[in-house]
Each structure stands twice: as C-alpha cells, then as structure tokens.
Amino acid sequence: MGLAQPFQPGEALPISLDPSNLAGYALRTTLRMAAAMLASLVFTFAYASWAARSERAAQVLIPLLDVLQSVPILGFLSITVVGFIKLFPGSLLGPECAAIFAIFTSQAWNMTFSFYSSLRMIPKDLYQAAEVFQLSAWQRFWKLEVPYAVPGLIWNAMMSVAGGWFFVVAAEAISVEGYIIQLPGIGSYIALAIQQRDLTAIGWAIFAMLLVILATDQLMFRPLTVWAERFKFEFTEAQGEPRSWFLAVLRRAQLAMLLTRLSAKAWDVSSRLLQHLPARPAVRLRWRFARRGVRLMDRLWTPLLIVAAGTSIVVLARFVQAEVSYAEIGHVFLLSLWTGLRVMVLIALASVIWVPIGIWIGLRPKFAQRAQPVVIFLAAFPANLLFPLAVTAIIQYHLNPEIWLSPLMILGTQWYILFNIIGAAAALPSDLREVAANLGLSRWLLWRRLLLPTIFPAYVTGGLTASGGAWNASVVAEVVSWGSTTLTATGIGSYIAAQTVAGDHPRIALGVAVMSLYVIVLNRSVWERLYNFARQRFVFT
Amino acid sequence: MANKTDSEFLLELHNVGKTFAATETNAITVLQHISLQIRPGEIVALVGRSGCGKSTLMRIVCGLTKASSGQVLYRGHKVTKPESGISLVFQTFALFPWLNVLQNVELGLEAQGVSREERRKRALVAIDMIGLDGFESAYPKELSGGMRQRVGFARALVVNPDLLLMDEAFSALDVPTSETLRNDLLDLWLERRIPTRAIVMVSHNIEEALLMADRIIVLDSNPGRIKAEVPVTMKHPRDRDSHAFRQAVDQVYSAMTAVSRATPMMRALGIGHRLPDTGIQQMLGVLDALNQPQAGGSVELSALAHELHLEVDDLFPLLEALEMLDFAHTADRRVELSSHGKGFVEADIQRRKMVFGEHLLHRVPLAAHIRRVLDERANARAPRSRFLRELEDFLTEDEAERVLDVIIDWGRYAEVFTFDTHADRFSLENPGEERVEEAKR
Numbered sequence: 001m002g003l004a005q006p007f008q009p010g011e012a013l014p015i016s017l018d019p020s021n022l023a024g025y026a027l028r029t030t031l032r033m034a035a036a037m038l039a040s041l042v043f044t045f046a047y048a049s050w051a052a053r054s055e056r057a058a059q060v061l062i063p064l065l066d067v068l069q070s071v072p073i074l075g076f077l078s079i080t081v082v083g084f085i086k087l088f089p090g091s092l093l094g095p096e097c098a099a100i101f102a103i104f105t106s107q108a109w110n111m112t113f114s115f116y117s118s119l120r121m122i123p124k125d126l127y128q129a130a131e132v133f134q135l136s137a138w139q140r141f142w143k144l145e146v147p148y149a150v151p152g153l154i155w156n157a158m159m160s161v162a163g164g165w166f167f168v169v170a171a172e173a174i175s176v177e178g179y180i181i182q183l184p185g186i187g188s189y190i191a192l193a194i195q196q197r198d199l200t201a202i203g204w205a206i207f208a209m210l211l212v213i214l215a216t217d218q219l220m221f222r223p224l225t226v227w228a229e230r231f232k233f234e235f236t237e238a239q240g241e242p243r244s245w246f247l248a249v250l251r252r253a254q255l256a257m258l259l260t261r262l263s264a265k266a267w268d269v270s271s272r273l274l275q276h277l278p279a280r281p282a283v284r285l286r287w288r289f290a291r292r293g294v295r296l297m298d299r300l301w302t303p304l305l306i307v308a309a310g311t312s313i314v315v316l317a318r319f320v321q322a323e324v325s326y327a328e329i330g331h332v333f334l335l336s337l338w339t340g341l342r343v344m345v346l347i348a349l350a351s352v353i354w355v356p357i358g359i360w361i362g363l364r365p366k367f368a369q370r371a372q373p374v375v376i377f378l379a380a381f382p383a384n385l386l387f388p389l390a391v392t393a394i395i396q397y398h399l400n401p402e403i404w405l406s407p408l409m410i411l412g413t414q415w416y417i418l419f420n421i422i423g424a425a426a427a428l429p430s431d432l433r434e435v436a437a438n439l440g441l442s443r444w445l446l447w448r449r450l451l452l453p454t455i456f457p458a459y460v461t462g463g464l465t466a467s468g469g470a471w472n473a474s475v476v477a478e479v480v481s482w483g484s485t486t487l488t489a490t491g492i493g494s495y496i497a498a499q500t501v502a503g504d505h506p507r508i509a510l511g512v513a514v515m516s517l518y519v520i521v522l523n524r525s526v527w528e529r530l531y532n533f534a535r536q537r538f539v540f541t
Numbered sequence: 542m543a544n545k546t547d548s549e550f551l552l553e554l555h556n557v558g559k560t561f562a563a564t565e566t567n568a569i570t571v572l573q574h575i576s577l578q579i580r581p582g583e584i585v586a587l588v589g590r591s592g593c594g595k596s597t598l599m600r601i602v603c604g605l606t607k608a609s610s611g612q613v614l615y616r617g618h619k620v621t622k623p624e625s626g627i628s629l630v631f632q633t634f635a636l637f638p639w640l641n642v643l644q645n646v647e648l649g650l651e652a653q654g655v656s657r658e659e660r661r662k663r664a665l666v667a668i669d670m671i672g673l674d675g676f677e678s679a680y681p682k683e684l685s686g687g688m689r690q691r692v693g694f695a696r697a698l699v700v701n702p703d704l705l706l707m708d709e710a711f712s713a714l715d716v717p718t719s720e721t722l723r724n725d726l727l728d729l730w731l732e733r734r735i736p737t738r739a740i741v742m743v744s745h746n747i748e749e750a751l752l753m754a755d756r757i758i759v760l761d762s763n764p765g766r767i768k769a770e771v772p773v774t775m776k777h778p779r780d781r782d783s784h785a786f787r788q789a790v791d792q793v794y795s796a797m798t799a800v801s802r803a804t805p806m807m808r809a810l811g812i813g814h815r816l817p818d819t820g821i822q823q824m825l826g827v828l829d830a831l832n833q834p835q836a837g838g839s840v841e842l843s844a845l846a847h848e849l850h851l852e853v854d855d856l857f858p859l860l861e862a863l864e865m866l867d868f869a870h871t872a873d874r875r876v877e878l879s880s881h882g883k884g885f886v887e888a889d890i891q892r893r894k895m896v897f898g899e900h901l902l903h904r905v906p907l908a909a910h911i912r913r914v915l916d917e918r919a920n921a922r923a924p925r926s927r928f929l930r931e932l933e934d935f936l937t938e939d940e941a942e943r944v945l946d947v948i949i950d951w952g953r954y955a956e957v958f959t960f961d962t963h964a965d966r967f968s969l970e971n972p973g974e975e976r977v978e979e980a981k982r
Contacts, residue, residue, distance in 0.1 A: 125635035128605055132629045133649035133700070143648070147639040230680065231639045268657065275654065536963065 015188050017196065019204040022189065026208045029168055029185040030216070032096070033161065036103035036168075040160065043104070044111045044153070049141075052119035056301055062116070069109040070468065070519035074170055074475040075496040075512040077102050079505060081174050081181070095174065095181045102171035106472075107160035114156040118149035123233075138274040142267075150231040158221050162380035163469065165213065166412055169382045170476050175501050186212075194388050197483040206385050213380045217373070223247035316513060323506040332495060332510055336518045339478070339491035343470045346410040347417075347463055354418040355459065359451055362425020363433075375419045383412030384476055391482040401487040408477035409493075413469030420462030424455040457534040464527040471519050492518075549617065551704055551739045552579040552602065556611035559597055561937055569937055570764040571597050575611070577758065577767065579704070581738040584730070586750035588743075588793065589760030589768075590857040591818075595743040598765065599708045602741065603627050615704070625653060628702035632709035634693045636681040642668065642692050643677040649700040667699035670734065672725060687718035694726065698735055707742040711749060712852075719749070724778075727753060731777055745854040747793050747846075751786060752779050759796045763815060769796035787843070794842045795874040797857070812907040813935025816947040817858030817865075821897070821954045827859055828868060828886040831878040838878040845876060866900045898955035907932075907948050911967055912957055921969040925960070928967075 051061040081098035088094040122145065130140045172187030173180060182188035186205055193201035222244040250256050320329070361371050387408055394404050428451075436450050474493025479486065488494050496511040559572040571594040579585055587595045600606045602613055604623040613620040615627065628649075636645050643664055650660035668674055671691045681689055690710065697705060711719035729735045744750045750757050754773055761768040771793055775785055830849060831838055840848075846856050860876060863869035868882030878886075885896045901908045911928060915921050925945065932941035949960045949967075958967050 123633075123635075125631050125633045126637065128600070128629075129631065129635040129637075129648075129696075131605055132603055132623050132627075133652050133696070134623050134625060135648070135652045139652060143640070144637065147637070150639075233638055264657075271651070272654065 015182050015184060015192050017189065017193060017198055017201045019201070022186070022204055022208045025185050025189050026212050028183075029172070029187065030212055032100050032172075032183075032185065033103060033164055033168055036100045036107055036164065037157065037161065039100065039104045040108040040111055041157075043108045044115045045146075048112050048115035048119060049145075051116055059301070060305060065109055065112060067516065067520065068105070069113075070471075070523065071105075071516045072472050072475050072493075072496065072512055073102055073105045073167060074472070075500065075508060075515070077171060077174060078500045078503060079508060092183075095183055098174065099168070099171040099183055103164050103168050106167040107157075107164050111153060111156045111160055114152040115149050118152050119145055122148050136271065136275045139271055147231045148233060151228045154221070154224050154228045158225075158376070159379075159465075161216065161221075162376065165209070165380055165382040166384060166473070169384050190385060190388075194482060199388070199392070202385070202388050209382060209385055213377060217377065217380075218244075219246055223250065316509065320506050320510045320513075323504075324510055329510065329514075332492065332514050335490065335495050336492040336514050339471070339474050339493055339515075340518055340522065342406045342409060342474070342489075342491065343467055346406060346414075346470060347467050350410055350414040350417055350466065351459070351463065354414065355421055355455070358418045358421030359425045359455060362422040362455075363428070365426060368422050368426040371422060372419070375415050375422065379412065379415035379419065381412070383408070383473070386411065387477070387480050388482055391480050391485075391487060394487060395482065395485060402489050405478060405480060405487060405489040408480065409470045409473045410466065411477075412473060413466040416465040416469070417459065417462040420458040420465075421455050424458030425451070428454050453538045456538045457531075460527065460530045460534050464523065464531070467522070467527070468519065471515060550578040550614075551581050551616065552741070553577070553614040554602070554611070555614070557598070557601060557608045557613060558610040559594065559601065559606075560609040569935075569940075572601075572608075573764040573766050575765070575767060579739050579741060583755045584740040584742065584753050585756045585758060586742045586744055586754035587758050587760060588745065588747060588750050588797075588853060589765065590762050590797070591745070591854045593760040593762035594765030595760055596708055598760075599629070599706055599741075599743050603629050603706055625700060626703040627706065628697035628700060628704070629706045629708060630690070630693050630697045630710040632713055634681075634686075634689045634713070636689060636692055636696075638681050641678050641680050642673060642684075642695075645681070645692050646695045646699050649696060653700065664695075664699055667695040670729065671695045671698070685718075686714050687722055690714060690722060694722075698737070701736050703736075703738045705737045705740045707740065709743055709745065712745065723749065723753065727777065745852050747790055747843075747853060748781055751789050751793070752781065757793060759793065769799070771796060790843045791841070791874055797853070798842065798871055798874050811935075812910050813932060814905075814907065814944075815936065815940065816905070816907065816944050817861040818943065818947055819858045819862040820950065823855070823859055824862055824866075824868065825886060825893075827863065827876075828878065828882050831869060831876065832883060832886050838883070839875055842871070842874045842876060866897075866904055868900070894955055897951075898957045901951055901955050902957060905948070905951070907944070908952060908957065911948065911952065915958055915967060915969050922966050923968075924966045926965070 047061060047065075051058040077098065080101055081095060084098040084101065085094035088097065126144055126148075130144050135143060168185070169187035169190060172183045172185040173191035174183075175181075180191075182191060186209060190202065190205050193199075193205065223246050226244040226247050362368050390404075390408055393399070394401060432450060432454075436446055441449065474491060475496050476493070478489045478491045478493035479497045481487070492511060492515050496508060496515070499507040499511055554575050554577040557572060557575040558570065560568045560570050562568050575598060577585075587598065589595050597606065601608050602620070604620045604627070607621070615624055620627075637648070640648070643661075646664040646667055647660045650663060655663070665674075665677070668677060671694050673688065673691050673695060676684065676688065681692065684692070690713070693710070711723060714722065730737070730740065740753075742750070742753065751773060757771040757773060758767055759769040759771065760766065771789070773789060775783075775789070779786060826849060827845070830836060830845060831840055842856070842860075845851070846853075851859070860869070860871045863876075863882065864871060866881075867879055868885055869879055870877050881896070881900065885893060885900075888896055902912060903909075907928075911923070914923050914927075929941055929945060932944055935941075936944060952958045952967075953960060956971075958969055959971070960967050
C-alpha cells in the first residue's frame with residue numbers, strides 16, 4: 001500500500017481487526033510519527049534561528065509560538081484535512097499529510113522554544129571564538145549553535161514524541177464533513193475495535209503500542225541521550241552517566257564507521273559550498289553601538305504589529321459572527337469555564353496524590369533511577385487507548401459521565417507532575433538533608449521548610465505541562481463512545497468534537513479560539529506568576 | 542620574508558575611542574584617544590584597573606567590535622572584521638566542550654578551508670609544540686585548567702598568526718600552573734619556534750606583565766586612556782626577586798597611583814559615581830594589615846598586594862573605597878591609614894557599623910540620597926527601580942545594577958537602610974524588629 005494510492009473522499013479504507021495486521025499498522029503509525037518529527041526539526045531550526053537573529057522577528061514569532069502552543073490541535077484537524085485533500089486531489093497523500101501535520105503541531109512548539117532559548121544562552125566567548133577564527137555561518141550553526149542546543153532539544157523531542165502518540169492515535173481516524181477517513185494504523189484499529197465493541201482487539205492494540213514505545217525508547221532515545229552527554233555544557237565529569245546497549249553495538253559496527261565517513265564527506269562538501277552564507281550571530285551578541293536618533297522602522301514596528309493583530313481578530317470575529325449568535329458565544333465561554341473547572345480540580349487531585357509519592361521516590365536514589373524511565377514510559381503511552389476500558393466501567397456501574405469522564409483528561413498528562421517532582425527531589429543537595437536531620441526538624445517542619453520549597457519550581461513546570469495537556473485532551477475525553485453508546489460530558493471539548501463531526505467551520509473556529517484564550521489567560525495569570533515566584537524564591541544559585 | 546612591511550608597524554591604533562549608549566540621550570565613554578603602535582618582535586602588556594576598557598580594546602583590535610572613533614590598522618589596512626593574521630586567547634578558554642582537543646585545535650583551519658589531511662597534520666604539530674601530545678582525543682572536561690588553556694594556545698597558534706592577543710590568558714589558572722604555561726610560551730617566543738611576530742596581552746597582574754613584556758602600557762579608567770608607558774629592558778629569564786624587578790614593580794604601581802591622583806577621588810563625584818566593587822570584609826582586611834605594629838599605619842602598595850594576594854583588579858577598587866570613605870589614603874605607591882580608619886578597625890562589631898554608617902552618609906552621595914528619599918516618604922519605602930532609573934542617566938544598565946548592589950551591601954552593613962529582595966525595595970524598617978513583632982503576634 002503506497003502513500004500515493006488513489007483515494008476519493010468518502011471511500012472506506014479496509015481496516016481489519018486481525019492481530020496479524022497490527023505489525024504493519026504499528027509500522028505505519030511509527031512512520032507518520034517519524035515524518036512529523038523530521039518536519040518539527042526542520043521547522044525548529046528555521047523558526048528559532050530566525051527569531052534569535054532578529055529582534056523584530058522575535059517580537060512577532062515568540063508570542064505567536066505561545067498562542068500556537070495553547071491551540072487545541074484536535075479541534076482544527078478537520079479544517080486542515082480539507083485543505084490537504086484539496087492540495088492532493090484524488091490521493092491518500094492528502095489525509096496522510098493532514099495526520100502528519102496534526103502530529104507536527106503537537107510536537108514542534110516546545111522544541112522550537114527549547115532551541116530558541118538555547119541559542120540565546122550560548123556563552124558569548126564561544127561566539128567570539130567562532131568569530132575570531134572566522135567560522136562561516138554554516139559552520140557556526142553546526143559546530144556551535146546546534147551542539148549547544150542538542151541536550152535540550154533531545155529532551156524536548158522525547159517529550160514531544162511521548163505527547164505525539166496520543167495525537168497520532170486520534171488523528172488517524174478523522175471525521176470530515178460527515179464521513180470518516182481511517183488511515184491504516186493503530187489509531188484506526190482502535191477506532192474500529194471501539195465501533196465493534198471488541199475488547200480483545202483493544203488488548204492487542206495496547207500490547208502493540210507498548211512494544212512500539214519500548215522499541216523507540218531502546219533503539220532511539222536511549223542511544224541519543226547517551227550520545228548527547230558530550231554536548232552538555234559542563235566542565236566537570238558527571239557521575240553515573242546513562243548507558244545504551246544499542247549505541248554500544250552501533251559503535252562497534254562496520255556500518256557506523258561507514259556512516260561516519262560519509263557524514264564527514266558531506267560536511268566537507270557542504271562547508272565548502274555554503275561558505276558564503278550571510279553570517280549573523282544571535283541578537284544578544286551584537287554589541288550595542290551608540291546610535292543617534294531612532295530609525296523610522298523601529299518607530300513604526302510596534303504600531304504596525306498592533307494593527308495587524310487587531311485586523312486578524314476582526315476577520316476571525318466576522319467569520320464567526322456570520323453564523324453564530326452572541327448568546328451562543330456566551331454559552332461557549334460558559335462551556336470553557338466547565339472544562340477549566342475540571343482541569344483545575346484534576347490538577348489539584350493529581351498534585352495531592354503525586355507530590356508526596358514523587359518526593360518519597362526522589363529521596364531514595366536507587367528507586368528514583370529505576371522509576372524515572374518507567375514514568376517517561378507511562379507518559380508516552382497514549383491514554384486514549386485506555387478510554388474504552390473506562391467507558392465500559394462507567395456503563396457497567398451506571399456512573400455519572402459528567403464526573404467520571406473527567407479523569408480521562410489527565411490520564412496521560414499527570415505523569416509530568418510526578419516526573420518533575422522525582423527529578424527535583426532527587427537533586428536535593430545532601431548537605432541540606434543532613435542539616436535538617438542535625439537540627440532535628442520535625443516531619444511537618446521538614447516538609448514546609450525544605451522539601452516543598454525544593455520541589456516547587458519543578459512542580460510548577462510539571463503542572464503547567466499537565467494542565468496544557470489536559471485542555472488539549474478534553475476534545476477527545478469529553479466525548480467517548482463504545483459501539484453505539486456515546487457518553488458526553490458538558491464542556492468546550494465536547495462542543496468542539498461535536499462541531500468537528502458536523503463540519504461546522506465557524507463554530508469550530510469559535511470553540512478553538514475560546515479555548516485558546518482560556519489557556520493563554522490561565523497560563524499568564526496563574527502558571528507564569530507561580531513560575532516567576534518559584535524562580536525568585538526557591539531556585540538554588 | 543623580507544618584504545617592506547617588515548620595517549613598518551604591525552599594528553597601529555590612531556585615536557581609538559569607544560562609546561556605549563546608556564539611554565536615548567546619554568552616552569558613556571569607555572575608551573578615549575588611544576594611540577598605540579606595535580612593532581614586530583615585541584610583547585606589549587596593557588595593565589589597568591577594572592573598568593579601564595582593556596578587554597574592549599582587545600576586542601576592537603581583533604575586529605570583534607567596532608571603534609566609535611579613530612581607526613585600527615593592521616599591516617597598514619583598516620581592521621573592520623576578524624583577520625586571519627590575528628588570534629585571540631581567551632581568559633575563559635572558550636573551548637567547544639563537544640569537540641575533542643584535536644577538533645578544537647583544527648577549528649580555525651577548518652574555517653579557512655584547509656583540507657582534512659593538511660589540517661590534521663598542522664594541528665598535530667601545534668599540539669606537539671604546546672605539550673599536549675597524548676591528549677589529542679580528550680575532551681575539554683577531562684582536562685585540568687592548565688591543559689585547557691594549552692588547547693586555547695594551540696588553537697590560536699595553529700593558524701600561524703602574526704599577532705597574538707591574550708586577554709587575561711593566565712588569570713583563570715592557579716599560580717604554579719600559570720607560571721609553567723607562561724614560561725613555556727616565553728620559550729617558544731624567545732627561541733622563535735612560532736611565527737608570531739608580536740604579542741599584545743591584557744593583564745591585571747603587574748608581576749605577570751613584567752615577567753613577559755617589553756613595554757607596559759598603563760591605562761587610566763573612566764574613561765580608559767593611556768596614562769603612562771613603562772619600558773622594560775631586563776633580560777629574560779627575569780627574576781622576580783631581583784632588585785631591578787622590584788624597582789620595576791614599584792615604578793608601575795606609582796604610574797597607576799599617579800593616575801588616581803589626576804582624577805580626584807577624595808569624594809565621590811555625585812550619585813552616578815562608579816562605586817568600587819568592594820566588600821566590607823575586604824576593607825577591614827586591608828585596614829587590619831595597615832594597623833599591624835610592624836606596618837605602623839603605612840605600607841608600600843606592592844608589599845600590600847603581595848602580602849594579601851591581591852591583584853590589580855581587587856587592589857585598586859579597595860584603595861578607592863577606603864579613600865572615598867576616608868579610612869586610608871593612597872599617595873605615591875604607599876597607602877596610609879587615616880585616623881578614622883584606625884578608629885574604625887579598632888572598634889568592636891557594633892561600633893564599627895556606626896562609624897561606617899557615618900562615613901557612608903557623609904562621603905557617598907548615593908547613600909545619602911537614598912536615605913534622604915526614604916526619610917521624606919511617609920512609609921519610608923522606595924522601589925529599587927526608582928534609583929536604577931536615576932543611575933542609568935550616568936551609567937550603563939549593567940553598571941547601574943552593579944553600583945546599586947554595592948550600595949545595598951554597604952547600606953545593609955551600616956544599617957542606614959535595608960533592602961527587601963522579594964519586594965525589590967529599599968526601606969528603613971529594621972528587619973530584625975519586624976520579625977520579633979511578627980512572632981509576638
């Protein structure tokens with residue numbers, strides 16, 4: 001089955017629940033993920049480099065990235081899929097690209113942020129060394145900028161892939177204007193199993209997914225992390241570095257030698273060809289010159305941006321207003337409030353559970369070392385595969401879906417809280433623990449004066465990630481079906497999901513815009529403040 | 542190479558100046574009227590206190606930053622960008638941690654487009670010469686500081702520079718390590734095993750400069766100007782305990798203190814004065830040394846620096862602080878304890894704070910200004926940003942921050958005002974008392 005196979009909208013693609021097909025489906029799902037990752041990487045290099053090199057560009061690009069990060073991806077999938085189908089008429093390439101694009105939008109932003117902040121943190125003296133020794137822009141990019149960013153980039157790529165599995169599963173079965181496109185893959189397999197109420201098939205899918213995640217961890221991320229150790233910008237040798245059996249095998253293999261030689265050749269040729277690429281170091285580095293008078297463009301830039309932002313808001317509003325009444329807009333705001341309430345309650349609940357457990361694990365180094373990969377693994381596992389199990393339980397025990405569907409939103413993202421807390425607790429300096437013991441601090445005092453302040457910054461980071469993820473997941477978690485039964489919880493997620501099925505673009509736009517607005521406001525007013533507070537008060541320097 | 546450039550200067554600076562914009566209307570002059578010629582075959586050292594712009598000057602010479610006025614000529618043509626004939630050795634080494642020793646050394650050659658085999662060959666020669674053989678495949682984090690700086694030297698020398706610039710190249714190393722590395726470099730230079738035709742070094746260690754240089758240029762600060770030139774004619778190897786060497790040290794110190802007499806520092810020049818970055822404990826340490834019976838209240842600068850292990854960058858700010866506060870006076874390479882200074886150092890802990898507070902409010906306009914503002918306000922509080930904005934009329938942003946940090950430290954010690962980091966404001970509340978009140982409630 002080629003990617004470019006002929007395809008007409010409305011045509012059903014054959015999916016079979018036979019477990020023997022799962023290997024093929026898993027491969028195709030993984031390939032989609034790989035394509036999206038590649039696209040994210042290219043996007044990251046281009047977008048972040050641009051933003052880091054031009055102050056004026058950064059003024060637009062960085063806030064834009066912030067907004068993009070808060071937009072619920074699954075909400076506008078049905079809009080993009082129409083576009084892609086039109087781009088490749090009569091070919092499966094359209095829906096494939098739409099799925100890959102959906103995964104891309106779940107992966108790219110945090111990687112871009114990471115690369116951007118790395119670029120701005122590169123030590124000045126290294127940049128100056130690159131300049132004194134006259135490295136070309138191309139050489140500087142690959143010898144200085146990318147290596148410096150590698151550890152952060154790999155970590156974020158890992159997080160992105162972990163989040164991406166969730167969306168790949170959701171994006172393979174896309175409903176567009178009344179009909180459903182099912183691309184061959186694990187996501188479509190699950191969707192069909194749900195339709196046919198086949199619990200065994202769901203079990204097989206979960207098993208296949210476990211294997212896929214295990215394989216990507218062992219064959220890709222573990223070797224990458226070990227390899228990235230050398231790019232860490234530190235001048236002391238670390239203790240207990242991670243290991244990878246696969247990298248060890250690769251390093252011994254003949255193939256690796258050949259690849260090294262080939263890449264060296266490619267590097268020589270590319271440096272020669274691209275020697276005269278215009279050079280411009282990252283913004284922070286350029287020296288400030290005494291400049292008399294402000295240039296015209298500098299003065300016009302900010303008003304120009306305000307006008308552009310205003311215009312786009314008006315255009316969007318008119319698009320929505322043509323179809324939707326004010327009363328409904330108000331209703332959508334109310335729906336978002338419900339979802340927001342769910343998210344906050346769930347974050348609070350998850351914190352109460354995972355903070356003590358995370359600290360307990362983090363303080364026991366042996367345990368923490370073993371627990372961390374497990375938690376990353378749990379975070380990577382697409383929680384939507386487990387939804388059918390939850391639904392059968394809700395139906396079985398006649399539970400209230402308004403309440404019991406809510407935990408599904410945080411099923412996949414709660415692990416970020418646990419993970420960050422384990423990391424922070426494990427990093428607690430041992431002398432502080434010894435002082436606490438020496439002073440005979442009571443358990444309450446120990447928590448209040450030492451443990452909670454220590455983990456607080458990491459908790460905020462984890463909470464922010466978990467809350468963003470939960471908002472995004474609401475689109476699939478507030479409406480869940482099992483065969484012909486559909487359970488719905490009132491909220492903005494189920495609103496967007498319903499409009500997506502109906503193919504009502506103005507309402508989808510409204511839902512997406514309102515949810516994004518909530519997420520941005522919540523991030524700015526709560527999480528960002530907590531973050532700044534944490535950084536000021538509790539970070540060891 | 543007997544072309545005609547041999548007889549000319551290798552490097553010429555004509556009236557070089559550097560100005561940074563502080564605010565829209567204010568500019569700060571870092572360097573002014575620097576004119577200097579470097580001849581082939583000489584080592585020239587630039588010494589001066591912190592803030593004299595020596596590092597900026599270094600960066601102008603190697604084309605990393607542009608001069609605001611005047612020009613730099615290298616072999617007769619204007620320097621506007623990094624030149625392949627000029628190499629720089631960094632104080633911080635500036636090695637790429639993800640490249641091993643060989644790859645780090647090859648970097649400059651790679652940038653020049655030298656072929657893979659050729660650059661491998663040349664890098665190995667340079668590594669050999671600087672004494673790094675055996676470490677080719679090591680990564681910087683596996684090396685000691687001294688070995689790292691050797692990589693820095695190998696990287697700079699492998700491109701066969703005409704002119705080698707050293708920006709405090711030895712100051713991040715411990716004393717014996719820097720001594721060894723300096724001697725090795727000097728051997729390479731004296732035996733002409735490197736094609737480098739001149740070396741310009743920036744240093745804040747006067748002995749280091751005297752051990753290497755043929756000429757020492759003393760820079761004044763605020764703004765940086767050439768204040769004096771001291772020729773050094775001693776033969777290598779130089780003995781730092783010899784009479785001639787000690788005399789030369791004193792000569793440089795007196796050139797540097799002559800500078801301080803030219804710019805009056807008896808009183809700070811207003812609230813925008815660049816307060817020296819000096820802690821109270823350091824001041825007490827110096828005053829204590831002056832107050833020792835064998836010192837008798839007056840010590841030679843070179844002896845003081847030697848005894849307390851102070852380099853120029855620490856010593857001169859300290860002297861300036863003591864002078865400003867009227868605790869000690871520096872004149873003609875001697876520093877003398879004042880009667881106030883004697884009273885201060887001999888007092889007990891509480892009394893010291895009072896003495897310091899009196900002098901602070903009397904003699905440091907910024908301290909008096911902050912105190913006056915706080916006294917005038919009903920709630921006796923004022924945000925940090927208020928004073929920062931005022932200082933930025935006189936100083937760059939970084940410098941304003943630094944000066945404010947200094948005055949916070951001094952004010953806290955003297956208890957003439959307090960500063961709350963979280964609220965980011967000054968106040969007159971006694972933090973101790975407040976806590977007691979809080980606890981009572």
